[in-house]
Amino acid sequence: MSCSGYLNKMSNTEIRLSSKSIFKTLVATSFLIIGLSLISAFFRIYFHSNFRGTAWLFDVSGDTNIPTWYASITLLFCALLLSIIGWIRVQEKERYAKDWLILAGIFVMLSVDEVATIHEWIGNFVSVPVAKGFLNYGWVILGLPLVVLIGLYFRRFLKKLPSQIRHLFLFAAGLYVGGALGIEIVNAKLEYIFGYDSLIYTLVTAVEELCEMLGVAIFTYSLLTYLEKWVNCRSFQVHFKSK
Numbered sequence: 351m352s353c354s355g356y357l358n359k360m361s362n363t364e365i366r367l368s369s370k371s372i373f374k375t376l377v378a379t380s381f382l383i384i385g386l387s388l389i390s391a392f393f394r395i396y397f398h399s400n401f402r403g404t405a406w407l408f409d410v411s412g413d414t415n416i417p418t419w420y421a422s423i424t425l426l427f428c429a430l431l432l433s434i435i436g437w438i439r440v441q442e443k444e445r446y447a448k449d450w451l452i453l454a455g456i457f458v459m460l461s462v463d464e465v466a467t468i469h470e471w472i473g474n475f476v477s478v479p480v481a482k483g484f485l486n487y488g489w490v491i492l493g494l495p496l497v498v499l500i501g502l503y504f505r506r507f508l509k510k511l512p513s514q515i516r517h518l519f520l521f522a523a524g525l526y527v528g529g530a531l532g533i534e535i536v537n538a539k540l541e542y543i544f545g546y547d548s549l550i551y552t553l554v555t556a557v558e559e560l561c562e563m564l565g566v567a568i569f570t571y572s573l574l575t576y577l578e579k580w581v582n583c584r585s586f587q588v589h590f591k592s593k
Contacts, residue, residue: 376566379420380564383563395547424567429458433450446507497527512576518568525561529562
């Protein structure tokens with residue numbers, strides 16, 4: 351069943367999305383952001399220069415800047431794609447339709463968290479002094495079991511997906527969670543030992559953020575591919591009508 355069958359035909363205005371071109375754009379943007387962040391960090395650490403107060407705009411370890419908003423927007427785009435798939439599957443009365451919508455809700459929360467840094471606020475209430483830095487970011491103590499619970503909940507949903515999409519989902523999740531939680535734990539130790547302005551901390555932070563960005567890019571590609579191949583949606587047609 352085609353996507354256009356579910357969308358109201360209101361005008362001839364169309365928005366076409368290509369999975370490969372979007373994926374390439376996301377990957378290129380990710381490397382560009384990381385590159386700019388590393389350049390600004392290099393000048394900050396070795397030359398004590400902040401480019402007249404603009405270096406923070408590209409700092410991937412900072413908040414409310416370009417990398418933060420980019421991450422938030424890409425996560426929200428994933429939520430939109432998941433909502434489209436979920437809505438179509440609901441119309442078809444597919445068994446796991448609600449799981450697509452639950453995933454969409456999770457990605458909306460991740461998008462909001464990128465900007466609002468809710469996880470850091472929660473982490474302020476959790477501390478493990480004897481961990482010698484590994485759990486200095488308290489939110490990972492709650493994040494690890496939460497990821498396990500989410501994985502257990504969606505295990506049957508994943509088994510029902512086409513093998514290509516399932517493998518892409520798992521690869522994307524591995525990259526994203528590996529960066530957000532795995533490397534974050536290592537980074538906590540590095541900050542504890544070397545400090546925020548050390549080169550090693552900066553480089554590992556860049557790897558962490560790149561893993562997250564590439565994970566989202568792969569997940570976006572998998573959703574668009576799923577729409578193209580298994581929802582018979584070669585293009586999205588978004589129509590507008592003036593009153």
